[in-house]
Amino acid sequence: MAHYLKAQQDILDKLKIKALNPMQEEALLSITSTANTVLLSPTGTGKTVAFLLPTIAALNTNNKNVQLLILVPSRELAIQIEQVIRTMGSGFKANAVYGGRPFSKDKLDLAHTPAILIGTPGRVADHLRRETFSVEDINTFVLDEFDKSLEVGFEKEMKEIISSLPFIKKRILTSATQDMEIPRFVGLKNELIIDYLDTVTSNLEIKKVISPAKNKLQTLVDLLQDIGNKPGIVFCNFKDTIQYVSDFLNENNIAHGCFQGGMEQIDRERALIKFRNGTHQIIIATDLAARGLDIPELNYIIHYQLPIKAEEFTHRNGRTARMNAEGTAYVLQWENETLPAFIETKSVYKPNGKISTIETQWATLFISGGRKDKISKGDIAGLLFKQCNLEKSEIGIIELKQDCAFVAVPKTKILSIIDTVNNLRLKKKKVRVTLV
Secondary structure, eight states, X not given: OHHHHHHHHHHHHHXXXXXXXXXXXXXXXXXXXXXXXXXXXXXXXXXXXXXXXXXXXXOOTTOOSOOEEEEOXXXXXXXXXXXXXXXXXXXOOEEEEOTTSOHXXXXXXXXXXXXXXXXXXXXXXXXXXXXXXXXXXXXXXXETTHHHHHHXXXXXXXXXXHHTOTTOOEEEEEESOSOSOOOGGGOOOSOEEEEOTTOOOTTEEEEEEEESSTTOHHHHHHHHHHHOSOOEEEEOSSHXXXXXXXXXXXXXXXXXXXXXXXXXXXXXXXXXXXHHTTSOSEEEEOGGGSSSOOOOOBSEEEESSOOSSHHHHHHHHTTXXXXXXXXXXXXXXXXXXXXXXXXXXXXXXXXXXXXXOOXXXXXXEEESXXXXXTOOHHHHHHHHHHHHOOOGGGOOOXXXXXXXXXXXXXXXXXXXXXXXXXXXXXXXXXXXXXXO
């Protein structure tokens, strides 16, 4: 027991978590001691760590097959969970598989079989049909954000996957909402429900901003300039609206990223990378960004278009004021527009006309080498220190991928850095360095 607690504390230290919260403590106890657990908790409360700690602790180091399968509704969530597992440093191999990624890459990753497989239902079902990996030792099954998977039409694939897993002993379902009924094909029996959805964040302020114009564009710009240089998301309902809003922000020299389902996977990933490392302080997004994404703590979110459903309003708001932090949700309302009944605002906020700079010091470099080339974050930092004479404070967040890396550097030095290090050798590989 003492060894288990030490291993758990080592993992928490690597994740920079001081202590588990009450939900995580209860989930840990339930998942360890019962066969079926349903974990309901708001976005941003740490559900991923809650189910990873006990499921990874139960893995067999001598088993060479997949033992833990985690199904997720989006590519971004698959990538995020894979990254969390890597950061935990448990010693178990984990791989994420998802649509929009070449199948050949999956096959390369799975050639050395992982103990943990994370994937979207469509891609996992495809692998099962092709018998890319064995299912005989998969005894733990996680359906993360299961309601979202059902909502986006994965029911057929989920049913196919579960029917292909005859040796499941433990099932864990997570969600940030309670509205979705759990289908019978999941096979839950005598499940223990851990419900923290009533844990209301008292640090969230909801403010209404009245727009005299129906398109609300100038009011959005006034509000963003009033808020200033702080990280936030502008939510829209449709991808066409995102382009419309993006064009107007560009006209007003407000740097930002975009995130929506119609974008290529590589563009979505890079938008999130630039948001995480501070190259962009603002991202315009559909409800795809409302949950399940690894993004920094936000000061605010803006409902540029009003959400259609109450749960969308809740999930959007859940991106700010997470855990114990404070945050604001701004509701943009045209003066002749009626708010849905589920939106309650306590105050009206009027931008005071100040024009703050919404600009960051960072730009993002792409480096064409990653983990498979034995390159580490330290190698990248060392190259920039040595060749470009950068100070420690001039190297921002480094994100290391399997075959590439991204690093934030001062935008004022970006061109000279590229001129200096492009086509140099990093470890044994000559790397291409470009601006993202």
